[in-house]
Amino acid sequence: MDLAGVAVCVAGAGVTGRSVAAALSDMGARVTVTDADSERLARLDDLDVRLVPGLDAPPEDTRLVVTSPGWRPTAPLLTSAAASGIEVIGDVELAWRIARERPNPPTWLAVTGTNGKTTTVGMVESMLRAAGIDAVACGNVGFAVLDAVLAGHSTLAVELSSFQLHWSSTVAPAASVVLNVAEDHLDWHGGFTEYAEAKGTIHRGSATVVANLNDQWSKTLADAHASDDARRVGFTLDTPRPGQLGVVEDLLVDRAFVADPVHTADELGTLADVRPSGPHNVANALAAAALVRSIGVSSEAVVEGLRTFRPGAHRSVEIAELDGVRYVDDSKATNPHAAAGSLLAHRSVVWIAGGLLKGASVDELVAAVADRLRGVVLLGADADSFAEALARHAPDVLVRRVGSGDDEPMTAAVKAAREMARPGDAVLLAPAAASLDMFRDYAERGEAFAAAVGELSR
Numbered sequence: 001m002d003l004a005g006v007a008v009c010v011a012g013a014g015v016t017g018r019s020v021a022a023a024l025s026d027m028g029a030r031v032t033v034t035d036a037d038s039e040r041l042a043r044l045d046d047l048d049v050r051l052v053p054g055l056d057a058p059p060e061d062t063r064l065v066v067t068s069p070g071w072r073p074t075a076p077l078l079t080s081a082a083a084s085g086i087e088v089i090g091d092v093e094l095a096w097r098i099a100r101e102r103p104n105p106p107t108w109l110a111v112t113g114t115n116g117k118t119t120t121v122g123m124v125e126s127m128l129r130a131a132g133i134d135a136v137a138c139g140n141v142g143f144a145v146l147d148a149v150l151a152g153h154s155t156l157a158v159e160l161s162s163f164q165l166h167w168s169s170t171v172a173p174a175a176s177v178v179l180n181v182a183e184d185h186l187d188w189h190g191g192f193t194e195y196a197e198a199k200g201t202i203h204r205g206s207a208t209v210v211a212n213l214n215d216q217w218s219k220t221l222a223d224a225h226a227s228d229d230a231r232r233v234g235f236t237l238d239t240p241r242p243g244q245l246g247v248v249e250d251l252l253v254d255r256a257f258v259a260d261p262v263h264t265a266d267e268l269g270t271l272a273d274v275r276p277s278g279p280h281n282v283a284n285a286l287a288a289a290a291l292v293r294s295i296g297v298s299s300e301a302v303v304e305g306l307r308t309f310r311p312g313a314h315r316s317v318e319i320a321e322l323d324g325v326r327y328v329d330d331s332k333a334t335n336p337h338a339a340a341g342s343l344l345a346h347r348s349v350v351w352i353a354g355g356l357l358k359g360a361s362v363d364e365l366v367a368a369v370a371d372r373l374r375g376v377v378l379l380g381a382d383a384d385s386f387a388e389a390l391a392r393h394a395p396d397v398l399v400r401r402v403g404s405g406d407d408e409p410m411t412a413a414v415k416a417a418r419e420m421a422r423p424g425d426a427v428l429l430a431p432a433a434a435s436l437d438m439f440r441d442y443a444e445r446g447e448a449f450a451a452a453v454g455e456l457s458r
Contacts (some may be wrong), residue, residue: 001097004028009058010049011077012068013041016091019144020066021049023098032059034077062086066094069140069163090167092139092160095146097170106148107155109291110171112202113179113218115338116284117141117159119276119311120179123288124157127305131297140164155295162198172205175294177287181217182337183360200225208233208294210287213244233257233294235286237279240265245286245293247271252286252306257293266299273306276316280341314446316342319453324423327414327453330430331446336365339432343369346426350417352449354380355433362389362432370394375420377402377413381437409438410445414452 006029010021013035024031025048034055035041041051057080058065065081065088073079081088099105111120121137128135138148139159148156158173162184181196200221203209211222213236226232233243233256240246242261245254245268252268255261271277274285289302311317314331321327328346333339335358343349343365349372366389375398378386383401390399400416402409417427429449439445 001027001101003064005030006063007032007059007061008064008066009034009055009062009077009081010066010068011035011071011075013037013044013051014068014070015142016068016144018044018047019146020068020091020094021047023094023146023150024066025049032062056080058084058086064089066091067167069161069167073166088167089169090164091144091146092158092164092171093168095144095149096168096172098146099149102149104154106153107295108158108171108173109155109295110158110160110173110176110202110206111179111287111291112160112162112165112199113177114182114184114199114335115333115341116179116280116287117161118332119281119315120177120284120288121157121159122312123285123305123309124291126309127288127292127297127302128155128157130304130308131292131301133297157291160202162195165201166198168201170205171202172207173202174206175208175210175291176202176206177210177212177291178202178215178218178221179212179284179287180215180337181221182335184335184337184358187359196221203230206230208291210235210290210294212236212283212287214238214283231294233290235283235290237282237286245290247282247286252282252289254289254293254299256290267303268299269303269306273303275309276311276345278316278341278345280345281316314443316345317446319450320457322418322453322457325418325421326426327449327456328426328428328430329446329449330428331435331442331449333430333432334434334442336360336362336432339430340365340368342428342430343372346372346428348372348374348422348425350375350377350421350425350427352377352379352413352417352427352429353386353431353433354378354383355431355435355445356380356437357382357385357433360433362386363393365432366390367393370397373397374422374425375400375417377416377420379409379413379438380431380433382433386432408448408452410448411452411455414449414456418456 031049056076125137135155203225209226212218213234235245330342379402435445
């Protein structure tokens with residue numbers, strides 16, 4: 001990683017691109033940054049780098065390309081680099097290589113999965129800090145892993161997307177977990193198998209491989225990618241066997257990281273300590289506990305970390321209760337698997353759904369939650385797919401579609417949901433789809449929902 005004087009091309013000028021370009025420039029590399037968005041590119045003009053919009057091939061003397069995770073492998077710049085024998089890596093791989101050369105490299109605890117990643121790394125961070133460890137959640141969570149490495153933190157709770165894993169080749173964390181795998185980002189990867197395999201590479205070289213025993217793909221990927229000398233640990237929502245973490249009545253317990261797993265278990269908290277509530281977040285808590293226990297964190301610190309953890313915005317957050325109806329923002333449920341976990345946490349729901357499905361199907365989701373639906377309000381580009389699934393699996397459920405002719409789609413959706421709801425119901429924004437057809441991101445979508453609910457309360 002001696003890049004002084006070396007020509008490096010950075011693909012993308014967003015948050016990741018800025019982090020990478022600044023670090024490479026500080027290392028003495030000759031950096032060229034390219035992006036199709038000239039306005040975004042111009043925001044990097046305070047860095048000592050060359051800014052070139054819309055490159056389809058790396059500059060002639062380039063020896064390394066570092067891509068932002070959203071760039072598809074089929075992008076002309078990346079295919080041109082590969083054809084020329086130029087190595088293409090992502091920001092996570094760059095961070096790993098830089099970290100390995102530090103006198104005291106940080107410990108990486110790595111998390112991926114279709115859903116629950118951000119909540120899990122947040123729990124990991126909270127447990128580590130309760131143990132007095134200098135730790136930070138980073139990666140796909142919003143704080144670039146490269147920035148975390150350069151800041152000198154001793155332990156990193158790293159959220160890794162399938163995109164980031166695709167561009168990583170030597171990352172080998174101390175412990176790793178694939179929380180779950182369901183249809184998502186099929187348009188980027190080209191198919192479900194390719195998407196799942198990208199997730200599984202998180203285990204490559206990992207000292208402790210953690211698997212969700214209630215998710216078949218999580219188990220399969222652990223079997224396929226764990227090295228022969230890796231420690232194998234499972235977690236389950238059922239009573240755990242020796243070597244596993246699980247649930248006994250209302251207790252979270254560990255029978256993996258104890259001296260006598262056959263006869264003893266450590267308590268890791270109660271179901272009431274898990275926030276947000278629901279089986280999917282109990283699974284996240286057990287995964288987080290397995291990761292931190294693998295590096296020696298005490299059960300007491302796990303309990304304290306769980307109790308003090310607070311989930312991020314737009315993750316099953318109750319906005320208000322009006323006339324006996326609860327309004328819940330789970331805008332982060334950007335795919336069907338995530339929405340299922342949220343919907344199944346409520347008995348009777350008016351569901352606000354829709355957006356960009358990214359190639360995923362909603363049939364299985366609708367069939368699983370049909371008996372909980374009081375009504376459905378649809379909006380967004382793929383509303384037809386939702387409507388067709390509802391017609392097949394929940395034909396008696398009232399469905400209202402909010403179109404572009406409405407004054408403000410989210411306001412209209414919330415008003416329509418209020419008309420359907422009865423006391424005891426939840427009006428739940430769990431779109432099961434991405435937001436980019438109508439909003440900047442899932443956060444703006446959630447904020448629009450909260451603002452619309454606020455208008456109701458006024």
